[in-house]
Amino acid sequence: MMSRFMTGAALAAMLGVMAAPAAAQSNEESGPAAGAEIWVSGDSEGTEVVKLLGRALISFEDRDRYAGIAVEAARFSPAKGEPESDTRIYLDLADHLGEDWRWRARVGTDGHTVLGNAELRRADWSQSLFIEREIIETEQGLNRRIYYTFVGASTDVPVTDSTSASVTVGVQEFSGRNERLHLRGRLVHAVDADLGLSAQVDARYYHSTEPGEFDYFSPRNFVSVVPLVQLRRLNTDGWMFLAAGGAGAQSSGGGDWSLARYGNLRIESPRDRRDLTVFGEVTYSNNSITGGTDYDYVMGRAGVTLAF
DSSP states (O other), X not given: OOOTTOSTHHHHHHHHHHHGGGTXXXXXXXXXXXXXXXXXXXXXXXXXXXXXXXXXXXXXEETTEEEEXXXXXXXEXXXXXXXEEEEEEEEEEEEEETTTEEEXXXXXXXXXXXXXXXXEEETTSSEEEEEEEEEOOSHHHHHXXXXXXXXXXXXXXXXXXXXXXXXXXXXXXXXXXXXXXXXXXXXXXXXXXXXXXXXXXXXXXXXXXXXXXXXXXXXXXXXXXXXXXEEEEEOTTOOEEEEEEEEEEEEETTOOOEEEEEEEEEEEOOTXXXXXXXEEXXXXXXXXXXXXXXXXXXXXXXXXXXXX
């Protein structure tokens, strides 16, 4: 089991390791930039979350190289209990680590503890290490300041010329005694590479060491298997459009299997464009929360960054 050392301090440590080799790097094409992001989510039980974030970047080359700060106003409205508002401030950084690796980090505080996320990945996205720390959005989570810290790694495994697999393992530690072990696998088969069409199977499993400790959903065991169809296209200007959806089965706490549903739409501006960076995304699911078909969760987020 994971020991109690896994706290928000790990975020700052990961940031320091990644940032040190790149601290002296500069580029004549970089300059200041400003941006904004919004996150909105809601579920059928009545929980709503809205986060508005502003970015001030003193150096911006592209979406993989920038440095600045971000300030976020977050409002949590749990299904039960009173809404709560938080203000967070983050260091907002990203750069290269040698020729083959990329890193990004948004690490800061809400005035109570370290929050944020960081990732180190290969340039081709085939391997990654990540860490995330955030508050639990339930009534007890907000009132008791219950946080989680999630550390994980993923890797791609080629199977054939047209088929690959990815495996993700992780450990999620919550305030209190609960620790959650995660395992996720995805099998991807390219149906038509020119069209950007693929068939996928996404399988997830997690195990909680202290199920039902607080009021967030935490069965001892959760399993979901969802076949998906995904279409990913780039237009002639480099804009990326993605649509994915599927339905499968899920089970929580050793109970009966029920329907699992998933859908995702995403758009991104060209990766090599500096003057304007835009993204938008909508995700729907009904799994990993209640394990039943009477639950729905929708999340939308969007962002824009303008370089000067």
